[in-house]
Amino acid sequence: MSLNKKEYKQATIAELVSADANSIDNPAPFFKQDQSIDDEVNPAVSINNDNSIAVLKQLRATNMLVPGSQLDASFFDEYRRIKRPLLSNAFGKTATLVEKGNLILVTSSIPGEGKSYSSINLALSIAHERDHTVLLVDCDVAHHGSSVLLGIKEKQGLVELLESDNLDIGDVILRTDIPKLCLISAGKQHEYVTELLASKRMAELVTELGTRYEDRIIIFDGPPILPTPQTQVLTGLVGQVVFVVEAGKTPQTVVEEALALIPEGKATGVLMNKSEGLSGRSSYYYGYSNKESS
Numbered sequence: 001m002s003l004n005k006k007e008y009k010q011a012t013i014a015e016l017v018s019a020d021a022n023s024i025d026n027p028a029p030f031f032k033q034d035q036s037i038d039d040e041v042n043p044a045v046s047i048n049n050d051n052s053i054a055v056l057k058q059l060r061a062t063n064m065l066v067p068g069s070q071l072d073a074s075f076f077d078e079y080r081r082i083k084r085p086l087l088s089n090a091f092g093k094t095a096t097l098v099e100k101g102n103l104i105l106v107t108s109s110i111p112g113e114g115k116s117y118s119s120i121n122l123a124l125s126i127a128h129e130r131d132h133t134v135l136l137v138d139c140d141v142a143h144h145g146s147s148v149l150l151g152i153k154e155k156q157g158l159v160e161l162l163e164s165d166n167l168d169i170g171d172v173i174l175r176t177d178i179p180k181l182c183l184i185s186a187g188k189q190h191e192y193v194t195e196l197l198a199s200k201r202m203a204e205l206v207t208e209l210g211t212r213y214e215d216r217i218i219i220f221d222g223p224p225i226l227p228t229p230q231t232q233v234l235t236g237l238v239g240q241v242v243f244v245v246e247a248g249k250t251p252q253t254v255v256e257e258a259l260a261l262i263p264e265g266k267a268t269g270v271l272m273n274k275s276e277g278l279s280g281r282s283s284y285y286y287g288y289s290n291k292e293s294s
Contacts (some may be wrong), residue, residue: 100239116145
């Protein structure tokens with residue numbers, strides 16, 4: 001089943017039927033040759049060095065999808081419904097239809113629609129899976145949305161990794177006190193961030209992240225589509241796009257304009273947030289649209 005993008009308001013969870021088939025051959029390694037898998041991905045370690053950070057207390061205080069928050073059970077269930085088709089397209093029955101399905105970009109049309117909040121909660125929900133790990137990468141260098149909410153804004157991250165030939169992924173990945181969740185901050189501000197994201201090094205980085213571990217989902221918290229060209233660059237690197245819309249705030253014409261900028265055939269999910277304001281996001285609509293449908 002595929003849906004026209006204009007029908008997203010009535011969408012229920014449906015099967016993705018198309019994805020970007022672009023790939024990058026023979027990427028340069030971003031990991032040290034002697035770096036073990038456990039050193040890089042296992043977050044269940046004592047928080048005692050610069051590459052480890054405790055985030056659970058911060059997430060609980062900001063009412064995220066963690067034990068001890070003020071969210072009710074229905075909110076947890078909503079994200080369970082949201083992640084199931086994403087995981088299916090990455091590793092399950094529909095994975096053959098979606099190339100690079102484990103690479104997921106979260107974006108919106110304009111700022112302030114809950115994009116970073118949704119990115120983090122989606123990552124937290126996937127981190128509860130028994131068979132998968134998740135890496136959340138903040139690609140919104142201008143606003144540091146995820147980095148601010150997670151308390152990692154001052155950590156070196158994506159920009160430093162793309163700028164320097166002396167850093168590898170292991171130098172910027174942050175293990176957390178939430179099992180199976182790792183983070184990469186946006187890093188410092190940069191005047192030419194679009195060019196960095198469009199660089200060969202970024203393409204190689206994304207390919208390395210997407211292929212190194214069979215059980216890993218990578219979530220990229222990208223900038224909104226309309227204000228900058230950066231998200232258009234990022235959509236070409238991933239297999240799935242989650243498009244966040246805050247109901248009652250963004251005109252449908254603006255949403256449609258933004259969706260039109262996502263490449264043809266890209267697997268795109270629309271996450272509709274029914275409530276206004278950061279404190280009220282308790283219900284979502286989630287559906288799939290295929291731009292090639294009519």
